Amino acid sequence: MPNTIHIPTPLRPFTDKKESVDVSGGTVGEMLVDLTTRYQGLKKHLYTDEGKLRNFVNVYLNDEDIRYLQREQTPVKPGDSLSIVPSVAGGAGSVLPKPKAKAEVAGVIWQ
């Protein structure tokens, strides 16, 4: 029996609009690696440049937050499913000033 990962709305454009994807792997981390190998566009949204899961990416193994299990080392059984659930965060804390010239916006386009 395959293992399934449920994909949240903003990541479905990377999975051909699939709401869930069948993957293989013996641990949570291996399932996620298989997912990002199949759909490489997902990687930068799930992982930091250092290869760690972003802190607003929540992963549940059969509805249990993997932070309370063994995180990515958590073993999985055939038929287990993972859910990727976003936290959504933001705020005015560090609104950047308007750049003076167009050249300054290269890379980061704060108005």
Next chain:
Amino acid sequence: MALALEQGVAEAIRQHGADTYPNECCGALIGREGRVTATYALPNTTEEGPRRRFLVRPDDYREAEKQARHAGGDLLGFYHSHPDHPARPSQYDLDHAWPFFSYIIVSVRTGAPEDMTSWRLREDRSAFDQEDLTDA
């Protein structure tokens, strides 16, 4: 790029921003194909100071997706307010943004809602691009 707001949507966001001032408000945008038909107000659960931060917890995110499904639409994005700050995204907004979502920001000055803008994360996460807000 444009995001169309049906009648009442912009007013609901502005009112939510005024109601929670001086704290930030947040909520979900529900609709279909670039047209927002409804908003779904959510609690700001940040523990970092709600005057400058907002947080939608995973359970509330799931509820927003559920509400969108029940409405026969999709989750198109989220809105939040910037109390006494411009309606421009912050570095913190950028660091925490999800692709393909629209992020509406309403500036609230001394309790009164003012400018409202909408933004989308670039696919390489390097920046937001502003999208036009139009009446549906």
